[in-house]
Amino acid sequence: MNKAAKILIYTPSDASTYADMLKEKGFTNVHAATTSEEAEANLPETEILMQWKFPLHLLERPEASSVKWVQSLGAGVDDLMRSTSIREDIVITRVVDQFGGPMSEYVFAQLLYVYQDIARSQAAQKERSWQPFLTQLLQGQTIGIAGLGSIGKEVIRKARAFDMQVYGLSYSGKEAHLVDRHFGPNEWHDFVKDLDVLVLILPLTEQTRHAVNRDVLLAMKPSACLVNIGRGSLIAEEELIDVLRSGHLRAAILDVFEQEPLPADNPLWTLPQAYITPHMSGPSTQERLGQYLLANLRRYGKGEPLTGVVDRKAGY
C-alpha cells in the first residue's frame, strides 16, 4: 500500500470528517460515503473500507473484488460476523482499547446514581428539604463482570478502587487471574447468584446470544443491579421485562437493546427499575477515533500487524 491506495470511509453520519483527517495526513485517495448509493458509486477499486453500518451485501459485487481490509469503526462486529458477504481473504479489524475509560465511567456513574439515590437528593433539593438519609455503598459489594477484555479490565480496576469484591465470567479464561473468582460459560448460575452487580460486556456471538435469560435473571439476588453495555441481545429482553415487572432486581441499567433505537412502545422506557441510555456509553470522539484509524493505516502501509484483527472463528 502506498498513500494513494483507495480508501472508502462509510458511516451514515460523519464520514467526511474522517476523510478530511486522513487527507490532511497525506492520504490522497480518500472517499466518503453516507448512503448506500454513494457507497456503491465509490466502491470500485477500493482497497480499504473503513465503515460503520455499511450495506454489506455490496461486498458480494464484482466491484468489491479490490477490497483487502475492512476496518470497523466500533468495538462490536457481530453484524459483520453474521454477514456471509465478506470474502474469507478480507481482513476484518475492529476498534479495541479505546472504550475502557469511557465505558467504565458510565458504569460507575450509573451505579453510584442508584446506590447514592441521587434522584432522592435532587427531589429533596427542589423542596428545600433537609432530611439526611443513609446511602448504600459500593464498598464491600460483589460485582461480576461478564467479558474480561480491555473494557472489562477497566471496570475491574475501578471496582478495586471502590473496594468491591470482583467476580468474572469469560469464554477464554485467559484473564481469570484478574478476578477473585472466575467462571466459565457453563457456570452462569453459580456466577450470578451472589452478585450485587452484574455487568455485561461480552461480544455478541452464537454462544452469548440470550445468555442472560429468565433462569439466569431469577438466579440473581432480588436486590441486584444489572448493567448491559455490551449488546442488547446478550439478554433475552422480553424475559427481562417479565422479570422486572415481577419486582425482581433493583435496577436494570441498559445502554444497548435488541432493537435500536429502542421503540417508543417498549415497556423498558417506563419500568421503575429501568435506567435507559441510547447506546452512548462508549463514545469515540472523532479526534480519538481518527488517530486510531491513522495508526492502523500506518501499520498497514508498513506491512506491520494491524491492531484489532477479528478472529472469525471466535466471532470477535
Added chain:
Amino acid sequence: MNKAAKILIYTPSDASTYADMLKEKGFTNVHAATTSEEAEANLPETEILMQWKFPLHLLERPEASSVKWVQSLGAGVDDLMRSTSIREDIVITRVVDQFGGPMSEYVFAQLLYVYQDIARSQAAQKERSWQPFLTQLLQGQTIGIAGLGSIGKEVIRKARAFDMQVYGLSYSGKEAHLVDRHFGPNEWHDFVKDLDVLVLILPLTEQTRHAVNRDVLLAMKPSACLVNIGRGSLIAEEELIDVLRSGHLRAAILDVFEQEPLPADNPLWTLPQAYITPHMSGPSTQERLGQYLLANLRRYGKGEPLTGVVDRKAGY
C-alpha cells in the same frame, strides 16, 4: 479504668443505641442522654463522655471534674476547639479512618452525575427520546484535594483509578508525595487556577475559615466544579453565592454549610449550579461507629494510646 467506669453517651438522637451496644459487651455503668437536662443529671462521676453536639458549657460545672476523656462521635471537632469549657487535662478524641470510603463514594457519585449529565439522560427517558450525546470524562481532568488526611487519601486513590491528574493542598505537607503537585497554605491561587475539580476536606480552624473566598473562587476556571465535604465555613458562603450568580463555576456540590440545616431562604437551594445534600456524605452506620467506640474503650482500659487523639494546638 475497669468496665464499671461511668460512661455517658450523648447525642440528640440515638444515644441509647450506642449505650446498649456497650452494655452488651460488658460495660456496666453506661448512661444515655439526648437532652441538656438528661446530660446534666447524668454528668456527676462520669469519666468518659462520648458525644455529638453535647452542651459543652456543662463541662465547666464542678460535677464535670471526674471527666477524663471526651470522645467525639464525628470526624470534625471545630466546635470542641472553639469551646473554652474543656479543661486542658481532658483528652479529646475524634473518629478517624471511618469516613474515607463513604465520603469518596459521595464525591465520585456527584461528580459523575454532573460529568455524565445523568439528569439529561433521566429527562430523555421520561420522554422516550433516543438522542445519544457525548458525555464529559473524568479521565484526564485535574482534581485538587485540599486536605490530605485519611479521607483525602481515599479520594486520591479513586481519582487515580479514573486516570485523573491529582493536585493537593495541605497545611502540614506530610503527604505531599501522594499528589502530582503539592501546594501549601499560602498558595491557594496557584493551587486552584488549573483545576477542573476542587474538593475541600480540610478541618475547620482559624487558618482555614473562609480560605475559599471570592478571590480564590474567581481564580478557578469558569468550567470548574467545587465540592465541599469538609465544613461549611471553609467557604465564604455569601461570596460563593455571588460568584455562582455571576455564572462562574460549572457546579458547586455542597454537603456542608455555614448554617445547618441550610435555611429554606438560602439562595443555594435554587441556584442552577448548586447540588445540595444535607450533611450526609460521611455517615457512620451505628454498627460501624459502635465497633469504633468499643475498640477505643478497650485501648483506654489497657492504657494503650487512643485512636484519633486531637492535637489542640493544630485544632484537629
